[in-house]
């Protein structure tokens with residue numbers, strides 16, 4: 001599962017680290033002072049490391065809860081504010097369009113194990129916020145994918161159980177839902193699953209569970225009473241995009257109780273230009289990255305993407321969901 | 331031909347079995363350098379300073395754009411490991427400064443561990459780690475010349491608390507290397523294959539090489555044309571690119587016109 005486990009000396013004796021190490025026995029352990037000395041080094045190759053990533057267990061200091069960029073999530077339609085926190089950096093999956101490949105120098109996974117400090121910061125943020133604030137956990141990782149090892153949900157759900165007026169969005173492409181199914185559902189904890197059309201998923205979402213498996217997980221969560229959400233991101237234009245999405249929407253909405261879906265969003269494929277350049281260097285042979293692009297306000301998008309595609313998709317989506325549960329991700 | 335992998339070895343005694351095993355022949359006497367089968371071996375002398383010097387020397391002999399992997403092989407002491415055990419370093423500590431570096435754990439080898447580079451031979455083995463005199467200097471220097479995943483250090487345990495370094499003989503060194511023939515061959519092969527995967531993303535397309543010979547390009551145009559050629563390949567339409575380049579008219583174009591033509595055709599075909 002991991003090629004090695006790096007452990008910061010300062011957290012080596014913590015109970016959480018002990019528990020994690022018991023869950024993944026037999027992997028070489030390497031003592032480090034500070035995660036940056038492995039994770040942030042210059043001269044690393046993300047693509048080579050992605051073949052066999054290591055796990056880094058570390059302490060997160062500094063700011064742990066940050067405001068989301070404008071228009072990031074479903075708080076934009078309400079009075080609440082959006083925040084994100086990253087208990088983990090990097091993802092077990094390998095989507096070719098993923099911005100993490102351009103953001104981080106290393107493909108190793110960093111798991112910050114001082115959950116208590118994150119919780120404290122979330123509490124402090126809640127104390128200063130009006131109701132309806134949304135906390136996003138899957139910003140720099142997939143929050144569910146490592147659940148059997150990190151026990152992230154197990155720790156954080158009780159925090160949001162105490163604050164039913166605020167939301168937690170767990171954004172994921174994972175089917176690791178066993179803990180959630182064993183837990184009583186929380187109306188303010190939304191499991192948001194991302195989907196792309198079948199052909200695109202097969203082409204670009206390496207190691208990600210199939211659409212059928214993800215949908216099955218979402219249906220089971222919904223049946224168990226969990227609020228579920230749909231994230232159709234990133235929308236990547238190709239010649240028959242509308243028919244691909246038509247097919248995807250038909251499959252997805254045929255299986256879910258549509259009126260109980262918490263929210264649905266669309267977001268186009270966009271990357272900060274620096275990340276894009278780094279990803280191109282890593283995967284020069286990737287057709288997606290060879291397409292004609294446009295640069296606007298420091299962001300790269302596909303030229304073919306322009307026009308009315310998102311509007312057309314919105315129109316299609318609104319045949320299934322109420323306008324108030326839809327938003328477009330900026 | 332540039333080598334794919336450089337071996338940095340402290341002593342002639344350690345180099346001898348490797349030269350035989352990897353089928354290399356000596357090409358210079360001072361410093362002692364051997365070549366063969368895409369490999370290059372240098373005998374650096376003892377100590378991290380000389381290991382560092384040896385890396386820099388080989389790097390200077392190489393073309394700036396060549397991508398090479400680096401492997402340091404040698405004997406090492408260890409508090410508890412048995413004689414003859416191989417160990418691939420996953421952490422190398424400079425004992426005199428306390429600084430640590432971390433070779434990427436990407437090779438298949440299971441016997442991995444911590445290695446401390448010391449300035450004087452270590453006979454007390456105070457910690458349960460391996461001890462050598464070169465790896466830290468080697469690693470720091472080699473990482474300046476390539477991606478750090480391509481720099482590794484392999485040690486064979488030659489002495490421990492029960493069998494001190496004073497018992498190491500030339501025959502014993504030969505025996506240790508001989509007993510680890512398979513391990514050495516595997517690490518060399520794995521590292522070469524890792525380099526192969528790395529280099530795949532760096533290779534210029536044949537069309538770019540042709541253009542570079544035909545048309546004068548500014549530095550910016552070189553970057554643009556290089557990427558444009560890669561994009562043709564990414565789309566699998568390199569034949570159209572070859573056709574375009576084959577046309578006589580193109581051979582007299584300026585760099586600017588060439589970039590425009592390549593871009594135009596790509597837009598039409600995308």
Ligand code: SF4
Pocket residue numbers: 091092093094095097098099100140141142172173208
């Ligand atoms: S699942 Fe999300 S975070 Fe993970 S690689 Fe794919 S896009 Fe990136």
